[in-house]
Amino acid sequence: MSSRASGGALAACLIIAAIVGFGGGAYIGSQSGGGSPSDSESTSGDSTTPVGETPAGETPAATETPAGDGAITLSAEPTQVGPSEDINFAVTMDPPEEGVELIIQRSVDGGEWEAFPNVSPIVTDANGAGTSRVNSQREGVNSFRVVRADDESVVSNAVDVPIG
Incomplete structure (x- = not known):
């Protein structure tokens, strides 16, 4: 007891x-x-921009996610092809996240973004990476990006691939 x-x-x-x-x-x-700033907190003459803020006169990119906060990076190889030639895509997520479905989107010559037809979503592995391959007959500058299937506000960088 x-x-x-x-x-x-x-x-x-x-x-x-x-x-x-x-x-x-x-x-x-x-x-x-509540008091005045100490010498180490002084604000006079400091022209640096605090982390997470946008410098004066610049506008933040609306479709990019900061690195380390679920950011998705897209790369393409080759960066110029003829009609119906393969374009290989690689994606990475920072921080890595497994099992995320990413939808490939395309914009031709600055047009509206649309899901690339007849392509399965990219699914990330344990390292937050994934690959896919597409080919297109639509000549002109084809811009590609990926978006999360579960949150379309999370968008990768755009990659331009001239076709023609």
């Missing part, structure tokens, strides 16, 4: 220590805010 009392007393002590620790940390943290 004494082992139960010891276990209960230990648990109670740990809970009290956690409450005191969190409360003390919150109190100390609240005391450092």
Whole structure:
């Protein structure tokens, strides 16, 4: 029976220590805010852009996802083909994610993006990588990209492949 009392007393002590620790940390943290910036936090003359913000005068790319945040990179080989010649695609995800279905889309000469017809989705492996091959008879600049099947707001970079 004494082992139960010891276990209960230990648990109670740990809970009290956690409450005191969190409360003390919150109190100390609240005391450092509200004053003027210290020398290390000075904002005068610093022209760098904070991480995650867009520099003044630039607009962020609406269809790109930041690296490390589910970003998808698409590459094509070769980068110029004749009608009906194969184009090999490779995709990588950062961070790697297995089992993600990616749909290949195409835009011809700056037209609307549409799913490339009669091609199965690319499914990423354990390394977040995948491949596919297509061929097209539509001459002109064919731009390709991939989008997540489950979240079409996640889009890769576009790769231009002139056909003709």
